[in-house]
Amino acid sequence: xxxxxxxxxxxxxxxxxxxxxxxxxxxxxxxxxxxxxxxxxxxxxxxxxxxxxxxxxxxxxxxxxxxxxxxxxxxxxxxxxxxxxxxxxxxxxxxxxxxxxxxxxxxxxxxxxxxxxxxxxxxxxxxxxxxxxxxxxxxxxxxxxxxxxxxxxxxxxxxxxxxxxxxxxxxxxxxxxxxxxxxxxxxxxxxxxxxxxxxxxxxxxxxxxxxxxxxxxxxxxxxxxx
Amino acid sequence: xxxxxxxxxxxxxxxxxxxxxxxxxxxxxxxxxxxxxxxxxxxxxxxxxxxxxxxxxxxxxxxxxxxxxxxxxxxxxxxxxxxxxxxxxxxxxxxxxxxxxxxxx
Numbered sequence: 448x449x450x451x452x453x454x455x456x457x458x459x460x461x462x463x464x465x466x467x468x469x470x471x472x473x474x475x476x477x478x479x480x481x482x483x484x485x486x487x488x489x490x491x492x493x494x495x496x497x498x499x500x501x502x503x504x505x506x507x508x509x510x511x512x513x514x515x516x517x518x519x520x521x522x523x524x525x526x527x528x529x530x531x532x533x534x535x536x537x538x539x540x541x542x543x544x545x546x547x548x549x550x551x552x553x554x555x556x557x558x559x560x561x562x563x564x565x566x567x568x569x570x571x572x573x574x575x576x577x578x579x580x581x582x583x584x585x586x587x588x589x590x591x592x593x594x595x596x597x598x599x600x601x602x603x604x605x606x607x608x609x610x611x612x613x614x615x616x617x618x619x620x621x622x623x624x625x626x627x628x629x630x631x632x633x634x635x636x637x638x639x640x641x642x643x644x645x646x647x648x649x650x651x652x653x654x655x656x657x658x659x660x661x662x663x664x665x666x667x668x669x670x671x672x673x
Numbered sequence: 674x675x676x677x678x679x680x681x682x683x684x685x686x687x688x689x690x691x692x693x694x695x696x697x698x699x700x701x702x703x704x705x706x707x708x709x710x711x712x713x714x715x716x717x718x719x720x721x722x723x724x725x726x727x728x729x730x731x732x733x734x735x736x737x738x739x740x741x742x743x744x745x746x747x748x749x750x751x752x753x754x755x756x757x758x759x760x761x762x763x764x765x766x767x768x769x770x771x772x773x774x775x776x777x778x
Contacts, residue, residue: 526734548692556685656756664763
């Protein structure tokens with residue numbers, strides 16, 4: 448299958464546009480702007496296309512930012528990581544117990560104490576219970592959507608480059624790294640690459656402490672937010 | 674008696690407290706198991722040196738983790754030691770280069 452690698456006018460990288468025709472690096476719409484002007488076929492395995500990082504990658508070709516040294520590749524010993532399902536379960540227990548727990552407790556309490564309460568308290572507790580179910584439901588839906596989107600998250604490290612999902616970037620090309628105290632599906636590590644694009648590593652990634660140590664070792668500028 | 678307890682504010686408070694205490698117990702037990710499984714200082718140094726040697730030989734993270742698990746270490750402890758070995762390697766590199774590589778913000 449021939450793949451059309453095109454040059455993004457915004458970030459300058461040679462990329463394979465996403466399904467929507469956007470640049471995977473900076474999100475600019477590039478398909479119409481560039482593909483008609485500079486179409487170029489690249490077979491997977493040639494310069495510009497590499498092997499997929501892990502199960503879950505949509506295509507065998509991945510985005511390879513152009514650099515003076517040529518495209519980055521995952522070569523040599525590749526260390527792969529994904530989301531820690533056990534961590535996510537514990538994280539879910541910590542938070543989601545209360546998402547469902549608070550409205551449940553209010554409902555049970557309402558039923559148990561109904562006959563002991565004056566009508567004014569009954570009304571207040573009823574309103575609180577309904578509000579808690581609505582807030583819990585919305586929060587749960589947001590978390591579930593986030594989880595579904597990140598379920599296949601993968602990251603691969605080599606001596607030369609880092610691959611976050613389908614994007615491969617050389618260590619030297621990373622502008623700076625930001626280490627936050629976020630957990631769960633929120634980004635614990637944010638890698639800033641030239642062109643304003645970012646690569647986010649969720650807190651629930653397995654081996655996060657190791658990835659953190661590798662990033663501190665490889666990236667020149669690391670900002671730590673406490 | 675049970676109806677009286679359940680149908681009171683005390684019973685209601687218990688409904689809130691029991692899940693909270695349950696989560697606290699899980700956290701305390703996890704921390705205790707981590708500390709109990711952590712090797713002593715001399716053994717830790719030995720393991721860290723071995724991890725660094727394995728990495729130099731090209732043994733990848735998953736295999737190093739597997740080796741540590743075979744030594745009887747819990748996953749959390751093994752992951753901590755792998756990260757510690759990488760941090761030590763970073764510190765060694767920084768000392769050789771003469772400047773630290775990260776800035777606290």
